[in-house]
Structure formats: structure tokens, C-alpha cells
Amino acid sequence: MSTTTDTTAAVSHPRGRQRLGDRIFSGGATAAGITILVLLAGVATFLLIEAWPAITAPAEDIPGGEGLFRFILPLAFATVVSALIGLVVAVPFAIAIALFITHYAPRRLAQSMGYLIDLLAAVPSIVYGLWGVSVLAPASLGVLQWLEGNVGFLPFFEGPVSSTGRTMLVAGVVLAVMILPIITAITREVFLQTPKAHKEAAYALGATRWEMIRMAVLPFGRSAMISGSMLGLGRALGETMAVTIILSASGASIFNLGLISSASNPTIAANIALDFPELSGISVNALIASGLVLFAITLAVNMAARVVINRRREFTGAA
Amino acid sequence: MTTATASATEAKRVEVSDLDIYYGSFHAVKSVTMTIQPNKVTAIIGSSGCGKSTFLRSLNRMHELVEGARVEGSVILDGQDIYAADVDSVMVRRQVGMVFQNPNPFPTMSIGDNVAAGLRLNSRKAKKDELDEIVERSLRGANLWEEVKERLDRPGSSLSGGQQQRLCIARAIAVQPEVLLMDEPCSALDPVATLAIEDLIGDLKNNYTIVIVTHNMQQAARASDFTAFFNLENSGDPGQLVELDRTDTIFSNPENKATEDYVSGRFG
Numbered sequence: 001m002s003t004t005t006d007t008t009a010a011v012s013h014p015r016g017r018q019r020l021g022d023r024i025f026s027g028g029a030t031a032a033g034i035t036i037l038v039l040l041a042g043v044a045t046f047l048l049i050e051a052w053p054a055i056t057a058p059a060e061d062i063p064g065g066e067g068l069f070r071f072i073l074p075l076a077f078a079t080v081v082s083a084l085i086g087l088v089v090a091v092p093f094a095i096a097i098a099l100f101i102t103h104y105a106p107r108r109l110a111q112s113m114g115y116l117i118d119l120l121a122a123v124p125s126i127v128y129g130l131w132g133v134s135v136l137a138p139a140s141l142g143v144l145q146w147l148e149g150n151v152g153f154l155p156f157f158e159g160p161v162s163s164t165g166r167t168m169l170v171a172g173v174v175l176a177v178m179i180l181p182i183i184t185a186i187t188r189e190v191f192l193q194t195p196k197a198h199k200e201a202a203y204a205l206g207a208t209r210w211e212m213i214r215m216a217v218l219p220f221g222r223s224a225m226i227s228g229s230m231l232g233l234g235r236a237l238g239e240t241m242a243v244t245i246i247l248s249a250s251g252a253s254i255f256n257l258g259l260i261s262s263a264s265n266p267t268i269a270a271n272i273a274l275d276f277p278e279l280s281g282i283s284v285n286a287l288i289a290s291g292l293v294l295f296a297i298t299l300a301v302n303m304a305a306r307v308v309i310n311r312r313r314e315f316t317g318a319a
Numbered sequence: 320m321t322t323a324t325a326s327a328t329e330a331k332r333v334e335v336s337d338l339d340i341y342y343g344s345f346h347a348v349k350s351v352t353m354t355i356q357p358n359k360v361t362a363i364i365g366s367s368g369c370g371k372s373t374f375l376r377s378l379n380r381m382h383e384l385v386e387g388a389r390v391e392g393s394v395i396l397d398g399q400d401i402y403a404a405d406v407d408s409v410m411v412r413r414q415v416g417m418v419f420q421n422p423n424p425f426p427t428m429s430i431g432d433n434v435a436a437g438l439r440l441n442s443r444k445a446k447k448d449e450l451d452e453i454v455e456r457s458l459r460g461a462n463l464w465e466e467v468k469e470r471l472d473r474p475g476s477s478l479s480g481g482q483q484q485r486l487c488i489a490r491a492i493a494v495q496p497e498v499l500l501m502d503e504p505c506s507a508l509d510p511v512a513t514l515a516i517e518d519l520i521g522d523l524k525n526n527y528t529i530v531i532v533t534h535n536m537q538q539a540a541r542a543s544d545f546t547a548f549f550n551l552e553n554s555g556d557p558g559q560l561v562e563l564d565r566t567d568t569i570f571s572n573p574e575n576k577a578t579e580d581y582v583s584g585r586f587g
Binding site for chain 2: 203204207
């Protein structure tokens with residue numbers, strides 16, 4: 001009924017007076033959009049203002065006594081390395097699981113697997129941290145020793161192996177488990193939407209199921225695979241609790257590549273969580289400066305993902 | 320390619336006998352027996368829902384992509400029943416190509432890669448220069464070469480609808496099938512593009528056996544050598560083959576009253 005009334009109203013007011021519902025909706029949407037921008041700007045401003053004293057402070061006042069750059073670099077390095085390990089481990093698994101759910105599993109199994117994966121995303125990160133410390137770390141010792149013995153000539157796998165297993169590698173694997181559900185969920189949704197026309201085109205050429213997936217499903221899901229991975233990477237970069245628990249025993253402020261030794265640096269987020277309660281004065285500003293760097297890394301990662309996605313836009317059919 | 324007739328190759332005959340097609344418990348097509356002549360164009364006409372698309376898709380087992388689909392009867396291509404237990408549907412589709420209602424080039428591939436897509440599939444890897452040659456030959460065969468030869472690396476979606484459909488035909492013939500199925504290939508195209516496709520169909524039959532489903536009876540009359548009329552007695556009944564004959568006979572002097580009503584526009 002209301003539609004009919006609206007139509008007549010529109011006809012009798014050709015100037016197009018805006019309807020109340022439209023105004024409320026567009027106003028609400030605009031406000032939400034602006035709020036995001038304001039929040040982002042607010043966070044950036046806060047970080048800059050709070051970090052400024054540390055940026056301008058003399059080098060010997062910064063924890064470690066060698067300046068802000070020397071303070072943050074090992075942390076930033078550890079952050080990127082742990083997140084990358086997580087990503088490298090998680091992405092192939094996530095895509096394989098998404099493909100299995102969408103194209104291989106019988107429908108009923110696929111559905112319950114989907115729920116299970118979503119459940120994984122709901123597990124609090126501290127639980128993953130505890131699992132990493134008490135199960136994965138001790139269980140990984142054998143693998144770590146094997147790595148040292150067989151590929152120990154690589155700087156990543158240089159000994160001595162940690163006796164507890166609480167290493168960068170284990171932290172990365174725990175991060176992988178944490179970001180697996182989000183990448184799986186996003187790619188699965190998009191794989192499901194692969195146009196039937198493209199799938200039929202592949203099958204009609206005599207493609208097997210795997211060839212069809214390579215010709216139609218994966219290219220269609222490409223941008224989703226990238227953006228899902230970036231979301232996962234963002235979460236891995238910022239993850240605090242799990243990494244804090246696993247790497248808390250260390251805290252060596254030297255710049256190292258070791259993934260299996262116990263002398264790993266904490267990540268930026270883990271370091272903030274560990275040190276914030278105990279520090280005061282300029283050291284707090286230094287921590288916040290490290291937070292600013294984390295913010296910048298995350299921003300850069302997301303922008304890089306945009307660039308990758310846009311580069312072949314005209315080939316996606318969206319152009 | 321100017322002497323297409325001279326280079327004509329003998330395509331394969333398709334013999335369908337007592338074919339019944341089901342989707343789950345739904346009986347879609349009932350006991351079709353017909354012979355599809357080699358190097359001829361066979362048009363399938365009939366009202367919506369009479370099972371002509373389903374029948375067409377059963378000729379290269381594409382209908383099996385729908386869950387619960389099954390057939391009874393046989394479809395014999397070159398002496399081999401494509402529904403025999405030891406025949407892989409993938410191998411059937413490599414011999415029986417298909418062009419769809421809406422042009423469906425792969426959006427992430429260039430024009431050249433679209434044509435080469437079928438050739439890059441596992442079991443028939445081709446060399447680079449060989450590939451270029453087949454791409455050119457297929458595009459020439461689809462009357463598209465002159466229009467796209469300068470921009471083979473552009474996306475397929477940059478072409479017009481009619482060009483995209485000819486690109487899809489080039490992609491289908493690049494793998495040199497025996498039979499080419501076309502499911503209303505012109506229904507999304509304007510009259511000029513439609514005419515271009517119909518001309519192309521006339522050329523293609525020199526090398527392929529062609530089966531085309533169409534809603535457009537002028538198209539069937541213009542482009543085909545044989546016409547099969549499908550109908551269903553009541554809605555919900557399975558579709559059946561009513562009559563198959565030379566196209567001029569079907570349109571001038573059909574045996575069956577229902578066929579006459581349909582082709583003269585008096586049906587229902």
C-alpha cells in the first residue's frame with residue numbers, strides 16, 4: 001500500500017521532494033561513514049601526539065639506550081616475521097578448506113564443516129595462546145631439533161634450539177590457526193558465488209573438476225583470496241595475547257632471524273602488553289611510538305593489497 | 320580458410336535411441352530416438368520447458384552437473400555409447416563442444432588465452448608456437464580474427480556481445496570437437512550479430528556436426544538442414560520428440576498437426 005502512495009506523491013511533486021525514510025537512511029549511512037574516518041583520524045592523532053616525546057627524546061632516554069629506531073626495529077621485525085609465518089601456513093590451508101567445502105564435500109558435510117570453521121573464529125585468542133604454550137610448544141621440540149640438524153645452515157634455523165619450544169615458529173603456527181577461519185570464511189563465500197556460466201564454460205571444454213576450479217573458480221575468487229589474506233595478516237600483526245604468552249619468556253632486544261631459538265623478540269603488540277604496566281615517563285611514549293609503527297605497517301599492508309587487486313581490474317569483468 | 324569447403328572434414332554422426340532423462344524423480348524428456356546427421360545443422364525447436372535444452376545437454380553430459388540427473392537409453396557417437404560405464408564425461412565433452420545462451424568468455428583471461436583455454440587443459444599440452452597457430456585458425460574459423468588480431472592480449476569482456484559469442488565459438492572449435500552444441504546462441508544478441516553467427520554456422524558445418532536449440536523459427540528455417548520439434552502434451556509431462564525431418568519439409572509440409580500449429584504460430 002505504502003508504495004502506491006509514495007508513487008503518487010512522487011508524481012504530484014515532480015521536483016522530487018526527498019522521502020523521510022530515504023533521508024533517515026542516507027543520513028545514517030553517511031554518519032556511519034564519517035564516524036569511521038573520524039575514529040581513524042583520532043587514533044592516528046593520539047598515537048602521533050603520545051609518541052612525539054619519544055620521537056624527539058635523546059637516544060639514551062629510550063629503553064635500551066640506543067634510540068627509538070633501535071628500540072622499535074627488532075619488535076617490528078618480529079611482528080612482521082611472526083605474521084608472515086602465520087600467513088604462509090594459513091593461506092594454502094584456508095583456500096584448500098574453502099575449495100573442499102564448496103566443490104568437493106557432500107552438501108551435509110560441507111555445511112557442518114562451515115559451522116566448525118566459524119566456531120574456530122570465535123575461540124578467544126588467549127585460549128590459542130595457552131594451547132600454544134602447553135601443547136604445541138612441547139610437541140614441536142622434535143620438529144625444531146630436526147630443523148636445526150638438517151637445515152641449520154639457514155640463518156632462520158640456526159641453533160641452539162629452544163628447550164621449551166616457545167619460539168617464533170610456534171608463535172607463527174598459532175597465529176596461522178587463529179587466522180585460518182577468517183580467510184576460509186571469506187574465500188568460501190566468494191567461491192560459492194562463482195558464476196555458473198564460467199563453470200559450465202570450463203566443463204564444456206572438457207575440464208576436470210580441478211581444471212574447472214583453476215579456470216573459473218580461482219580467478220573469480222582471486223581478489224577475495226587476497227583481501228581475506230590481508231584481513232588475516234592484519235589480525236596476525238595486531239594479535240597480542242597468544243603471542244605474549246608464547247614469547248613472554250624471552251625479550252632479548254637484539255635483532256635476530258632465529259625462528260627456533262629461545263632468543264626471539266616479542267612482537268610490537270606483545271611487547272606493549274608485557275611492558276606497559278611496568279613503565280612510566282618517556283618509556284611509555286616509546287611504547288606508543290612502537291604502536292604507531294604497527295599502525296603504519298597494517299595500513300601499508302592494506303594499501304598494498306588494494307594495489308594488487310586493482311592492477312588487473314579490467315580482467316575481472318567488473319570494469 | 321577461403322577454401323573452407325575444400326578443407327572440409329568428415330564429422331561424426333550421433334545416434335540417439337530411447338533416451339529418457341530424469342532430474343531426481345522428475346521425468347524431463349521421454350524416449351527420444353533420432354539420428355543427427357554429420358556435417359549438417361540440426362535445429363531443435365519447441366516451446367519453453369519442453370526439454371530441448373535438457374536434451375541438448377544430454378548430448379555432451381552437461382546435464383549431469385545438476386545433482387540427481389540420470390539418463391536411460393543410449394547416445395552413440397562414432398560407434399561409442401557416451402553413457403557406457405567406462406566412458407568419462409570429461410572425454411565426451413572434449414569431443415562434443417558447447418556454446419551457451421549468454422556469451423561466457425573467461426573474464427580474467429585475454430582474448431587469446433580464452434581461445435587457448437581448452438588447449439591448455441592437462442591431457443593435451445601444446446607448444447607455444449603451435450598454440451598461436453591454433454588460436455589464429457580458431458579465430459578465423461569463428462570470423463573474428465580480423466576484428467581482434469591487434470588486441471589478443473585485451474580482456475575478452477572488452478568485446479561486444481556478438482564478438483564475445485564468436486569468441487566462445489572460437490574457444491569451442493579450438494579443441495577440434497566432432498560435434499558442436501549451441502544452446503540459443505543468439506538470444507542475447509542484436510539482429511546484426513545474430514546474422515553474423517548464422518553465417519558462421521553455415522561455414523562451420525563443413526567441419527562439424529551442429530545441433531542448435533532456438534526459439535527463433537526464422538533462425539531454424541534460415542540456418543538449419545534438419546529440424547526437430549519437441550513438445551509436451553500437458554504441463555508437467557515429460558517433453559517428447561514429435562517430428563524430425565528436413566527443415567523445408569517441417570516448415571512447409573509437416574506430418575504432425577502439432578508441428579504445423581507450432582511453426583505457423585498457432586499453438587497452445
